[in-house]
Amino acid sequence: DQQVKQNSPSLSVQEGRISILNCDYTNSMFDYFLWYKKYPAEGPTFLISISSIKDKNEDGRFTVFLNKSAKHLSLHIVPSQPGDSAVYFCAASEETSGSRLTFGEGTQLTVNP
Amino acid sequence: DTGVSQNPRHKITKRGQNVTFRCDPISEHNRLYWYRQTLGQGPEFLTYFQNEAQLEKSRLLSDRFSAERPKGSFSTLEIQRTEQGDSAMYLCASSLEAGARYTFGSGTRLTVV
Numbered sequence: 180d181q182q183v184k185q186n187s188p189s190l191s192v193q194e195g196r197i198s199i200l201n202c203d204y205t206n207s208m209f210d211y212f213l214w215y216k217k218y219p220a221e222g223p224t225f226l227i228s229i230s231s232i233k234d235k236n237e238d239g240r241f242t243v244f245l246n247k248s249a250k251h252l253s254l255h256i257v258p259s260q261p262g263d264s265a266v267y268f269c270a271a272s273e274e275t276s277g278s279r280l281t282f283g284e285g286t287q288l289t290v291n292p
Numbered sequence: 293d294t295g296v297s298q299n300p301r302h303k304i305t306k307r308g309q310n311v312t313f314r315c316d317p318i319s320e321h322n323r324l325y326w327y328r329q330t331l332g333q334g335p336e337f338l339t340y341f342q343n344e345a346q347l348e349k350s351r352l353l354s355d356r357f358s359a360e361r362p363k364g365s366f367s368t369l370e371i372q373r374t375e376q377g378d379s380a381m382y383l384c385a386s387s388l389e390a391g392a393r394y395t396f397g398s399g400t401r402l403t404v405v
Contacts, residue, residue, distance in 0.1 A: 183334070213393070222296070222383055222396030223335065268334050278323065278387060279348060280394070282334030 182206045183271050185283035193291055198256040200286050202269030205250065209271040213280070214243060214254045217266045226267075227254070259290045296397035298384050304403045305374055312370045313400045317386030324367050325394060326359055327383040328352065335383055341367060374404045 183204045192198045200214075210231040215223035229236040229243045229252070236243050242255045256263055269283040297316040305311050317324045322343050327335035338357070339349045343364035353359075356374075361367040371378055381401050385394035 185334075188332075215396075220398065222385070222398050223394075224396070225393050228393065270334070279325075279337050279340060280335075281337070284332065284334050 181284075182209075183269055183281050183283040185267075185269055185286050187286050188284070189287040189289070191289045191291060192259050194261055195258045198254075198259045198263065198288055198290065200254040200256075200267050200269075200288065202252050202254075202283055203250060204252075204271050206271070206273070206281070207250070208273040209281075210274055211272045212243070212245060212252050213270045213272075214241075215268045215270060215282075216263075217268065217285070223268055256288075259288075261290045261292050263290050264288055296384055296386055296395050298382075298397035298400050300400055301398065302401050302403075304405060307376060307404055308373055310370065310372045311374060311402060312368055313382055313384075313402075315367045315369070315384030315397060317366070317384070318395055319365075321386035321388055321395070322364065323387045324361055325385045325387075326367070326369050327385065329381040329383060329399070330379075338369075371402075374402075376404045378402060379404045 213228040214226040216226045217223040227238050227241045227243050229245050234245050245252045266285045266287050268285045270280040299314045325340040326338040329335045337350050338353050339359050341361040356372045359369045381399045383399045385396040387394050
């Protein structure tokens with residue numbers, strides 16, 4: 180039962196262009212969503228989050244959009260930089276879970292110079 | 293603040309042996325989590341502690357797995373009678389009491405041969 184899905188295992192973009200990573204979820208109880216970035220041989224690093232009461236959150240080059248009716252969120256990175264190349268995980272939690280996160284499978288982003 | 297520290301970084305063991313991993317969280321964080329990540333998948337929740345209390349365990353945590361956090365500081369995860377299916381990256385994370393913005397450690401990679 181995969182409650183959080185990232186359907187694209189990989190994405191390749193040119194430096195300076197926009198990267199869009201997508202995530203779908205099935206559990207309507209999820210009310211907090213996060214994106215983590217992971218480099219090889221390191222643990223995931225928190226990137227940006229959004230509460231279900233919002234539909235957009237922005238932090239510098241990173242913007243997360245939430246469409247609750249579609250149970251879909253996306254991460255936009257603009258402009259993309261080679262240092263953004265990493266695996267990106269979408270994660271979700273529900274208020275009653277004690278902050279337990281449910282992760283998607285991850286998307287490998289490659290930004291080409 | 294030295295981040296979340298996990299030891300060892302790598303462990304190779306023979307099937308049937310017991311292994312123990314250690315996690316030292318960020319000192320002021322009172323929540324500590326264990327996750328497991330296999331190739332091509334996102335991290336999967338195993339268990340979490342608030343201070344020394346183990347508040348939730350996943351059904352993934354079979355009877356062969358046990359976790360402790362005896363003084364509410366570091367934690368250990370023990371796997372008894374290891375099986376090849378236990379081969380994975382074991383990630384520890386910590387957070388402040390509220391919210392789900394974890395800080396992850398670099399993980400312990402277990403290989404059961």
